[in-house]
Amino acid sequence: MKKVLIFLAVAIAMAACSAPAERKVMARFVPERYDDFIFENNLIVGRFYGRALEADVPGGNLVSPGIDIWVKYPGALIADSLYANQLVGKSYHKNWGLGKDCYKVGKTLGAGASAPVGEAGLLAPDHNFLSYDILEDGPEKVVFVLHYAPWEAEGKTISLDKKVTVTPDTHFCQVEDTYIFTGADSLEIAAGIFRHPAQETIAEELMLPDRYAIWEKASDQGEEPEDGMLGVAVCVPGATSVRITEDGVHGLCTRFVRSGEPFVYSFGSCWSAGDLTTAADWFSAVRAQ
Numbered sequence: 001m002k003k004v005l006i007f008l009a010v011a012i013a014m015a016a017c018s019a020p021a022e023r024k025v026m027a028r029f030v031p032e033r034y035d036d037f038i039f040e041n042n043l044i045v046g047r048f049y050g051r052a053l054e055a056d057v058p059g060g061n062l063v064s065p066g067i068d069i070w071v072k073y074p075g076a077l078i079a080d081s082l083y084a085n086q087l088v089g090k091s092y093h094k095n096w097g098l099g100k101d102c103y104k105v106g107k108t109l110g111a112g113a114s115a116p117v118g119e120a121g122l123l124a125p126d127h128n129f130l131s132y133d134i135l136e137d138g139p140e141k142v143v144f145v146l147h148y149a150p151w152e153a154e155g156k157t158i159s160l161d162k163k164v165t166v167t168p169d170t171h172f173c174q175v176e177d178t179y180i181f182t183g184a185d186s187l188e189i190a191a192g193i194f195r196h197p198a199q200e201t202i203a204e205e206l207m208l209p210d211r212y213a214i215w216e217k218a219s220d221q222g223e224e225p226e227d228g229m230l231g232v233a234v235c236v237p238g239a240t241s242v243r244i245t246e247d248g249v250h251g252l253c254t255r256f257v258r259s260g261e262p263f264v265y266s267f268g269s270c271w272s273a274g275d276l277t278t279a280a281d282w283f284s285a286v287r288a289q
Contacts, residue, residue, distance in 0.1 A: 021139040022139060023077060024041060024077075024139060024140050024168035024169070025040065025041045025042075025077075025138075025139070025140060025141060025142045025168055026040050026077055026080075026142060026166075027040070027134065027137070027142040027144050027164075027166055028134075029050075029132060030047070031052075032083065032087065033086065034055075034060065035052040035053065035128075036048070036049065036053075037129065037132055037144070037146060038083075039142065039144070039166050039173070040077050040078070040079045041166055041167065041168045042075055042077070043072075043168075043169065043170065043270070043274065043275070044069065044072070044171055044173075044268070044269050044270070045069070045070045045072050045077075045078060045079050045099070046067050046068055046070060047067075047068050047079075048128070048129055049062060049063075049066070049068070049105075049128045050128050051128050051129070051130065053128060062107070063107065063125075063126060063127060063128055064105055064106065064107045064108065064110070064124075064128070065110075065113045065114075065115060065124050066105040066106070066107070066108050066110025066111070066113050066194065067105070067109070067110040067111045067112050067113050067267060068103060068105045068111070069103045069110070069111040069230070069232070070082070070092070070099055070101045070102075070103070071099045071102060071103075071218075071228075071230065071271035071273070071274075072098065072271070073098070073273065073274060074275050078098040078099050082098060082099070082100070082101075093220065095227070099271075101220070102218040102219070102220045103218065103220060104194075104196065104199075104220045106194070107124075108249060109124075109190075109191075109192040109193065110193075110194050111232045111267060112175075112192070112193060112232070112233070112269075113192070113267075114162075114175070114189055114190060114192070114265070115189070115190060116153070116156075116158060116181075116187045116188065116189055116190075117187075117188040117189070117190050117252075117254060118154045119154060120154070121245070122190065122192075122250070123154060123156075125148045125149075125151050125160060126151040127148065127149055127151070129146040129147060129148055130147050130148060131147045132145065132147065133145045133147075135163075140167065140168055141165070141167050142166045143163065143165045143166075144163070144164055145161055145162065145163045145164075146161070146162045146164075147160075147161055148160040148161070148162070154183075155183050156182060156183035156184055157181060157182045157183065158179060159179070159180045159181070160177060160178070160180075161177070162176075162177050163175065163176040163177070170268075171268040171270050172233075172235075172266045172267065172268035172289050173267060174264075174266050175265050175266060177189065177262065177264075178261075178262055179259065179260075179263065180259050180260055182259070185258065186256045186257060186259075187259075188240075188255070189254060189255060189256070190253065190254040191234040191252070191253050191263075191265045191267065192212075192234060192250040192251060192252040192253070193212060193214060193232050193233070193234055193250065193251045194249065194250060195214060195244070195248060195249060195250060195251055196216060196219045197247075197248040197249060199217075199219055201216040201217040201218070201219050202215075202216045203215050203216055203217065203229065204279045205251070206233075206286060206287075207242055207251070208242065208287070209239065209242060210235060210236055210238065210239040210253060211234065211236070211239075211242070211253060211286060211287075212234055212242050212251040213231065213232065213233035213234075213282065213283060213286040214233075215229055215231050215279035215283070216230055216232070217229060217230070218230055227273060228271055228272035228273045229271075229272040229279075230269065230270070230271060230272075231268075231269060231271075231272075231279070231282035231285075231286075232268075232269050233267065233269070233282075233286045233289070234253050234265060234266070234268075235253070235267075235268075235286070235289050236253035236254070236263075236264075236265040237264065238255055239253045239254060240254060240255050240256065241253070241254040241255075253265070266289060268285075268286070268289065270282055
């Protein structure tokens with residue numbers, strides 16, 4: 001009998017060791033929704049727009065490097081469920097108990113994308129990301145790279161590889177953007193936030209030497225009354241400038257880089273229905289980042 005019990009204990013222990021770890025992060029290409037690329041951890045979720053969205057499709061004709069954040073309750077991964085709901089007519093702009101898409105990006109940097117700065121403003125890519133590579137895909141760490149085809153701007157040819165690292169238990173993702181360009185010794189690169197000035201959503205702002213953050217109302221009022229507030233932030237170590245653009249559309253953190261030199265920064269977000277419920281909570285998290 002004792003041998004049987006020992007055998008059962010060993011079998012249970014081996015089964016526990018071999019059981020797959022619960023995923024706290026994910027990232028994937030989403031061909032079923034106009035070539036989105038989605039990323040998520042147990043606290044935040046967001047996406048980048050793909051090439052299929054440039055076509056004449058419902059909600060299409062959109063070229064934007066901007067990061068679109070969704071809101072979620074802390075815990076389980078929800079992105080796949082929201083996409084599945086969308087396919088059967090349950091819009092991900094409505095909260096069905098998981099979270100939703102309630103952030104307006106348009107042709108902006110959204111919630112923390114980057115772009116070179118030129119004489120006429122931001123020199124954003126003229127196409128959405130062309131291809132991607134997933135470099136690491138574990139239950140607690142995902143690393144992916146989005147490749148943007150070369151574009152012409154103010155006499156320069158520019159291309160971008162955007163490397164994003166997603167880990168659990170944080171409201172921030174780490175980014176390493178590599179711009180390859182000709183026609184200049186260096187470029188000023190900006191990581192920025194769309195401020196939604198036309199919608200008067202901004203409640204409070206935090207501007208420090210290397211980071212910028214806002215606390216605002218949900219920006220997309222399209223399908224249902226929006227619940228709660230959003231926090232959005234970018235942090236650029238070694239930033240040479242933190243400013244708001246003259247048109248008030250973006251808050252930017254900038255630094256000069258040479259061609260091929262990584263532009264390293266982080267972006268983050270939160271929802272007041274989650275674990276950070278006030279502007280003070282959010283700005284404290286931004287300061288600690």
